[in-house]
Every structure is written in structure tokens, then in C-alpha cells.
Amino acid sequence: MTLPAISALNNHRQAAKPALGLEGVIALESSICFIDGQKGELVYRGYDIRTLVRHVSFEEVAYLLWNGALPSRGELDRLQAHLCAERTLPPMVLDVLRLTPEDATPMAVLRTCVSVLAHFDAEADDMRPEANYRKAVRLTARIPVIIAAFARIRCGLDPVAPLKGHSTAYNFLYMLSGERPGPEAEKTLDAALVLHAEHSLNASTFAGRVIGSTLADIYAAVTGAIGALSGPLHGGANIRVMQMLLALDQSGESPAAYVRERLARKERIMGFGHRVYKVIDPRAVILHKMMRALAKERQALKWERYCQEIRDVMESEKGINPNVDFYTAPIYYMLGIDADLYTPLFVMSRITGWTAHLLEQWHANRLIRPRARYTGPRQLRVEPISRRQISMA
Ligand code: COA
Secondary structure, eight states: OOHHHHHHHHHHHHSOOOOGGGTTOOOOOOSSEEEETTTTEEEETTEEHHHHHHHOOHHHHHHHHHHSSOOOHHHHHHHHHHHHHHOOOOHHHHHHHHHSOTTSOHHHHHHHHHHHHGGGOTTTTOOSHHHHHHHHHHHHHHHHHHHHHHHHHTTTOOOOOOOTTOOHHHHHHHHHHSSOOOHHHHHHHHHHHHHHSOOSSOHHHHHHHHHHHTTOOHHHHHHHHHHHHTSTTTTTHHHHHHHHHHHHHHHOOOHHHHHHHHHHTTOOOTTBOOSSOSSOOHHHHHHHHHHHHHHHHTTOHHHHHHHHHHHHHHHHHHOOOBOHHHHHHHHHHHTTOOGGGHHHHHHHHHHHHHHHHHHHHHHTOOOOOOOOOOOSOOSOOOOOGGGOOOOOO
8 A cells, every 4th residue: 555545544443433333323303203223212203102092093103204294084085095096916917926936025015015116107297296295095905915825826816906995004913914913913014014103313314315316216215225124133033033933932942041052143023123222122022011911812832932032032132122123023923924925014014104305305305325435545556457456355
């Protein structure tokens, strides 16, 4: 390295080191969601999540996130009618699902289909706020249809058309199984959707806003957000939680021994830990109660037992609490949903938060373009290729 290059590098080293993973960095202002990681509080548009989950439906939460206020009866009726009218897929999307290998990862299938939807939306490039709002509703209506249709097609079954006049939760369970769900199942899934709808600048929302800030369309931003959510450190954790619980159930191994062994190998236990919540994830507290109630009702208390043993070891060995994914997994399992659909179900709810952030971003857009602290060399000379040394083995 030349001398000027070394001195330039040293100058860079003196500058403040950026927070790894942007931890604690305030990247923008938003009025959509507030999280207090020390108190374990989550607030959508001023309403505590614990209140919302008791009193309002997923559709009311969607309206709240998009509009900043809870809907009146008339506004909710109009939104439900709009969702109902949009719960349909262009035939080409069904063709894509039929051509997709049955062992394809559902998150990858969903990512592809959301991208394909853009080709059949006459408003795809229309960036007026009212057109983007309509596309937010359209995506929220169509994502559950894609997930349910793929789940059936891969088993050799025909997709089931949604029913008019029912909620997202009801219709998803119906389109998946072809059977009308009971009130308890609908209520449980609806509450899970409320709890997953929004979470400030998590990795997928930030990814979506970055894409949206370039003025790329909503389909591009949501496709990117789905990609970000699929990773095991983010939304992909819920699938792995269920894989762990199923493996324990099949092997009969002690959950406590399983966790200790993995911690000794420095492995992570999925469904635990959080970048923001340092005490408790309030969603996990609510989901735990829901899981216990469902396990009792379905006489499947073994899931509660496994979860408790895992939780006890994580608490005593690492002092780390469960996050939203830990109890969601057994809840969805008890509702009869295949494990690899759990992250797509996360999308089915989080689409409302992502699109609320996109609408907010576009309301006062500025390209999101941070800087990196450069740590490489500078002012290198280009050697003729005949004189270059092999630099890597
Ligand atoms: N299992 C075991 N140890 C964990 C852990 C987990 N799930 N989560 C965090 N830790 C430990 C780390 O090993 C580290 O310990 P160390 O300091 O002894 O090395 C410490 O806790 C801090 O972890 P760190 O990776 O710095 O935290 P983070 O803020 O970057 O990570 C997550 C947050 C969510 C990525 C992390 O907790 C994780 O990987 N969880 C599992 C995946 C998951 O459930 N994701 C869904 C999130 S909602």
C-alpha cells in the first residue's frame, strides 16, 4: 500500500465507528409505530397493542395504519367491501402457481407472485396517493389468496374461491382447507394478524422504504420487503421454531437438553431474542396466553410443555426472552397450518405495515442514501496484467 493510502486510511479510522447493523440509529421520522424496548411497549398510531388486540379486528388495524385513525362503521364496511372485491387473482398468477415445483419454498413463491401481480395491475406505475392506497388494499386482499392457492395446488388440490362478507382470517382458513373455520380459530388468527401488522423500522420495512424512496412502484418495494422478511434472523424464525418443536416431539428428546446442547455449540435458538426489546416482547406475552388457551381447547398441552421447558433454559442460561415467533408457531400448527406457511402468514399481516410506511415515505419523499465508512485502500496504481501477483489462493 502506498504511503498516502495508509494515511488516508488512518484518517478514516479516527472517525466514529458506525453502529454495527445500524443498532440504535434513528434513520427517519414516522408517526406509524412506537416501540419502547425497555418497557416492552408496542403502539400503533397511538394505540397500545394490548388494547388493540382485545377490541379491534385486523381490518380495523389495516385502516388505522393506512389512515392514522380507527375507522367508523361506514369506513370499515367500505374497506371490507373493497378487500372482498379484490380477493381474486389474475389467471396468469394461478398459472405460475401451477407451474411452480411443489417443493418450492412458499416465501419464494409469494415473492415471485407479488412481482407477477404488477404485470396485471393497470395502476402499477401510477404513483398518485389514491392509486397507491388502492394498491395497498389490493395487495392485502390478494396475498392470502396466493398463499392458500399454492398450499392447495402443491397437494394436487384445486384452489378454493373466497367467500363474500367474511374477514381476512376467516377467508384464509377457508381457502386453505375448504372448510368454514369455527369462531375460535378465526378469532385466534385475527388476533395473530393484529399482532404482526406493524413493527416500526424492522429490516423488511426499512428495505421496503429504501426501495420506495427511489420512487420504484409498490410491487417492487413489497417484493424486496418479502425477501428481507424471509431470512431466519427476521420472519423466517417462526418456521424454524415449529421445526424444532416437531423434532422434539418426534424424537422424545428432552427440550431442556436440546437447548443446552445447542447453546453449548454457540447456536441460536429460534424465537428468542430481539434487537429492540431488551426486557419482553409484548406480542409474545399475548401470544403465550393465546397458545395456552388453544392448547387446552385442542387437548394439545404438550406444545405448552415443550415451550415452557425451552423458555426456562433460555432464561436461566442466557437471560433471553421469547419473541413474537416463539408462540406463533405452535398456534398456527394447532390451527392446522403447515409449518412452511408461517412466514408467508407474517407477510399476510405485515403487508399493512409495509404499505403504511410506503404511503408515509411517498407523502414527503427523499431518497434514502446513507454513507459507508470506507476501510479499504486508496490511490492504488493499476499494474499491467503480466506483472500482477496472484492475490488469492
Ligand atoms: N439464541 C441464543 N443466543 C442468542 C439468541 C438466540 N436466539 N439471540 C441472541 N443471543 C445472544 C447472542 O449469541 C449474543 O450473545 P453473546 O454476547 O454471548 O455473543 C447476545 O445474545 C446478543 O445477540 P446479538 O446477535 O448481538 O443480538 P441482535 O440484536 O443482533 O439479534 C436477533 C437479534 C433477533 C437477530 C437474535 O436475537 C436472533 O438471532 N434470534 C433468533 C432468531 C429470531 O428468533 N428472530 C426473530 C426476531 S423477531
